[in-house]
Amino acid sequence: MTLKKNNQNLYKKNNKLPFKERFRKNAIVYLFLFPILIHFAIFQVFPFLFSFVLTFMDWKIIGNHEWVGLKHWMHFFQDKLAWKALWNTFMFSVYYIIPTMALGLILALIINSGVRFAGFFKGIFFLPVVTSFVIIAGLWGWLFRGTESGLINWIIAFFGIDPQLFLADSSQALLVLAGLSIFKVAGSTMIYYFAGLQSIPKELYEAAKIDGASKSKIFWKITFPLLKPIHFYVAIITTIGSFQIFDSAYLLTGGGPNYATTTIVFYLYQQGFTNLNLSYAAVLSYALFFIILIVSLIQRKYIGKDTAIY
Amino acid sequence: MKKFSLLFLLLGFLLVMAACSDDASNDAEGEVGGEITVWVHPYTGDAEKEEEMWNTIVKRFQEDHDAEVNIEVIPWANRDQKILTALAANNGPDVFYAIPDQMPQYANEGMLLELDPYLEDFDLSDFVDTALVSTKWQDKTYGLPILQEAYTFFYNKEVIEAIGEDPENLPATWEDFEAWAEKAKEQGFYATTFQGGGSMNGTLYPYLWQAGGEVLTQDDEVLINNEAGVEAFSFINKMYENGWIPEDSITAMEHDAIWNSGKMLAVLGSGISLTNMQSSGEIDFIIGPPLQNKEQVTYGTVGMFVIPSNTDNPATAAEFVKVLTNADNQRTFNEVTQYIPTRESAKDIFEEQPYLAQLASYTQYALPGVIHPKGRDIMPMIQAELQTMMEGKKTPQEAADSAAEAIEGAVGQ
Structure with a gap:
């Protein structure tokens, strides 16, 4: 030392x-x-x-x-709606970050497994990333239409489930929006994970095979830990992305029902550009800045440590 | 690096000082002349035709006035931000297009030029009264209107026949409409649309006005939870509970698919809906009058031209706005854009278009929304209460009371 x-x-x-x-x-x-x-x-x-x-x-x-x-700072601490928006944003992160990472990793494992037409699948999985968000959101809204004629409602009816309101239900709307973001972003996390998987030395797998390790053991003892830098990077960008979520609420729910999908950036936008209260919007943006900063620091402390392979 | 950060701080400080010191000048005197810039938007998809239209209008202005007019077409997207940033930088237009909820907000911030000194000998009697409502804030005029709309029910003729009613005898009151709605529901149709995720102008407000109510007066009096207000909340609740409006109405942004597939009796629409329905030709429709409960009222936006208070050339700008909204130019403008003129005398352009003529006859009932600087702020608050009520978590009275409380909070801020 x-x-x-x-x-x-x-x-x-x-x-x-x-x-x-x-x-x-x-x-x-x-x-x-x-x-x-x-x-x-x-x-x-x-x-x-x-x-x-x-x-x-x-x-x-x-x-x-x-x-x-x-x-404006004093008002922020008393503004129930701002805190509700922060809470919604936090819940959105809970629904969004882990599933996006998990789905991205699973997709990466599929295309890395040597399956036939891997390039084709890569393209398919990546398609939502390059498609305009407005289009994807429109499709999502159409799938999750809250009437009996909505496609998802039509499908779940075969399983005897009653039609759901989805975006019109304050307990489901945020989940549906999180689903949309997962669908949209998982393709890009897949690319990061795919790059990570390619960079793991083949010898490690060979050695494990010789030692007779099972497939799941190889995954949990070699693949998963060695992807740590990728986990860190993906965790940071999905976290920041989740805190900045705005467009899906803007396009599909208008922040409703009853503020259930009013996220902090949506609220900030409303304050700044609808209500012309630019000063208060600046306060909200600073609050958001500090939250992202703190979360990133915590993430760096716990999962950002350098991983030495040997 | 220390030096750098000092430089940045200094730079920042200077820019703040510069931004703070630009006082708005407000000079009512002045000769018409010089140069003005006018910000307009693409009102149709046909840029060429619109350019021709603006050339005609500018030429008419220049026949009597020796001034240069630059027309700049600004895309609709983020128009508020564009105008605000341009005005803040003292680099904005001399005349721009404004809508009713924008005007009082801007006027209250001192961003708009009061036009009354320029309108002393100007005859306003030809303008439709409801169109002028949107140009006034605290008894001062800030703009002149060029276009108007009127929302009313478009009925699907096939559905009317299916429920055994007469297309020649359309509902005029809430009572009539309720009877039709119930029949439609029985036959498996929705009665009408309700875009709970959209503007209150298309949902609560028209019903509230029809019930004889008002949301918020210009003197900050909150009336949304009076008897008429609660009646409107109750009516919407009834429509939702009875299944007259679709299940997703709480946050829906549109119900086009349901209407286009012929599963809806009536849809609230205006000139744009008319154009769309005529071009698709899928639905055989008929237009009914705005409903009446205590009063016959509906919603209809107004488009006006206003002048920012920091213009360098107020006299020319004001003169241009007057010429731009005269009867001849309103005919030219609205013939191209297919909106409804705000001058009675210019409505003759629809003599051979019966549907548009019918809609034009309804603008006298069309209010432009809540004219108040907080008009935009309060919408999400009312929307949230309406949604809570529709989810069954509040009674109409409770929802209206909470909305009133939230509005009072916003106005008192």
């Missing part, structure tokens, strides 16, 4: 060249970096900082803006 620390210190010291020298050495990098940094500053850093300033103001589009201090 102390040896490692010493090494690090040594490395740091060696790296600390005088500024001039360092600059001369890296000038070309700065040259290429400069336009990107300008772009980054204008389109990322500035809006980020400015929206923070917005949270302390009553921002009028035209005319005089008022400084109101912490008014």
